[in-house]
Amino acid sequence: MVTIEEALRIIEDQKITLQRETKPLEESLSYALAANTVSPFDVPEFDNSAMDGYALCGLYQEYKLVGEVAAGDSKDISLKDGEAVRIFTGAKVPQNTSAVMMQEKTSVKENTLFLDEMPKAGQNIRKKGGQLKEGQKVFEKGHILNPPSLALMGSLGLAQLEVFSKPQVNIITTGNELVKPGESKTEGQIYESNSYAISGALQQFGFEHHQKTQIQDDFEATKTGIKTALDSCDVLIISGGISVGDYDFVKQSLEENGVNELFYKVFQKPGKPLYFGRKQDQFVFALPGNPASSLTCFYVYVLPLLQKLSGYVRTGLATYQFPIKHPYENRFGRPSFLKAAVFDGKAQILDGQGSSMIQSMAKGNALAFVDEGEKLAEGDLISCKLIS
Template identity: 55%
Template sequence: MVSIQEAFNIIRNQDPQLKTEFRNLDDCLGFNLAEAVKAPFDMPSFDNSAMDGYALCGNYSEYTVTGEVAAGDIDQVRLKDGEAVRIFTGARVPAETTAVIMQEKVKRENDRIVIEGEIRPGQCIRRQGEEFKKGDPVFEEGFSINPAAIGLLGSLGIARVRVFKQPVVHLIATGNELIEPGTPKKAGHIYESNSHALSAACEQFGFSCASRVQIEDDLEKIRSGIAEALKTCDVLILSGGISVGDYDYVKQALEENGVQEQFYKVFQKPGKPLYFGRRENSFVFALPGNPASSLSCFYMYVLPFLQLSSGSNNAGLPKIQIPALRDIENKGDRPCFLKARIKNNSVEISGGQSSSMIRSMALSNALAYIDAGTLIKKGEAVTCYLIS
């Protein structure tokens, strides 16, 4: 058995084989850059107007309007002292421009304008290279591409980027009692939910499951299912069958498939019977079968590894310190990850902490870490991991 920190360190110190590919700009959301991006030119690439108004030469109360500059015009307009041109947002400002004044602060009569506001040199002008100079770093390797990043890459003229491939994930749920939702239920049956929840949790963080299967508590079938999954997957997630019951065959089946144990059992609650192993460049997480335990272990251990396997600079769930709404006590001898709800800048432990209870997880947005034998008083800081 290992401690929580030891389990974190073992996962973090793995060396998954990272693969890369080029993806089009419209198809790279959520992927992580496989190489740093530098600005190919100054950004903005020319001085341009920050708004609709008039480009002014000199500092006067009145100007003569000599023309117009629209966004996209490539002809270079020249200004003389005391002259102005009508200009629009994003249009290139003439080289002689002192300032741009917004149209709301101008009164125009024919080709004359009267300024009704203050003129400050350089106002309302986006200067060339203001955001980036050519060669400046834009994004580092491992940066997770978000919508704003796609917009910025597009504005830099970049149509394709080199990213790390997402790991191929397979899911296996084990249990004789399990049946698929939507099928008739008999006495002793339980609707299989863990693989659905785990698949959704993967998708929540930008990953997808290539396959999701259910296998009976039969050693040969589990061994065969694992062998088949390991042929193509980077990460195999199993749910159930990893404890010490008479029908818990997963650990034996993994060993017989050549999977090398990295750790088995973590000193925590819930989720003590957690297994992590690897065979060459394929990695295996065997999670407890209880729904809340299974999801908690995914969030705390599987997710950081999926991020590591996709070249991400992130490392697990966001972690914050937040005041307790009321006293929280862990009387047990193991550290706990408790389902919790953060609201109005405080955290409250959810009702229904049993590892089999999934509703309280559905109503929670955090896991609160409480050390063994600890009493946290109302208002004291609690370490919370944000799950939504």
């Protein structure tokens, strides 16, 4: 058995080779860049108007209107002192433009423009290179592409991006008692739910599963199912069958398939019977079968490895310290990840901390960590991993 810190260190210390690929811009969300990105030109490429209004030459309150410039117009206009043109947001400002006045502060009579106030030099003009200079670094290698990142890359004309590939993930659930939702079940059977939790968590953080399989509690079936899954994945996630019961065949089946155990069992609650192994460049997590244990182990241990394999610079859930809303004492005898809700800057430990209880987890948004035997008074800081 290992400690939480030892388990996380073993995962972090795994030597890996990152794979690269070229993705279309629209398919690159949540991928990590495989190279630094520099701007191929100034952004903006030309001085342009920040709003709908009038481009002015000189600083007065009365101008002669001489034309109009719309966004996308390529015509080259040069203003003379005391002249103005109607202009729209994003349009290139004419030569000799001193300022742009928003239309709400103007009035027009025949061909004369009147301003409600004196303009200020340079107001409402987006200057060439004001956001980026040609050759300036835009993003570092490893930057995770979010929606604003995609917008910026698009504005640079980059239709294809070089990114680190994401790992191929397969999921196996085990258990004779499990029935797929929507099918009929008999006394003693339950509906399978863990694969939906794991699949959803993968999607939540920008990953997908390639294959999802349910197998019975049978040694040959388990061994064959694991062999088949390993034929087409980088990371295999197994839920159930990893404890020490008479029908828990996962650990032995992994050994039979040449998977090298890196750790088995973690001194924690929930999720003590957690397994992590490796076969060449493939990784295997065998998670406990209880729903809350399984999902907790995914968030704490599986997610950091998936992110590491994807070239992320920082891995794992965002962790913060919050004052706790009430006294709490950890009486579980092990360091514990507790279902919690963080609202208005304070953390509350939720009822229903059992390993099988998923409802409280669904209502919360964090995993709060409390060490073995730790006692907290109201207002004490508690470490929380935010899961949503």
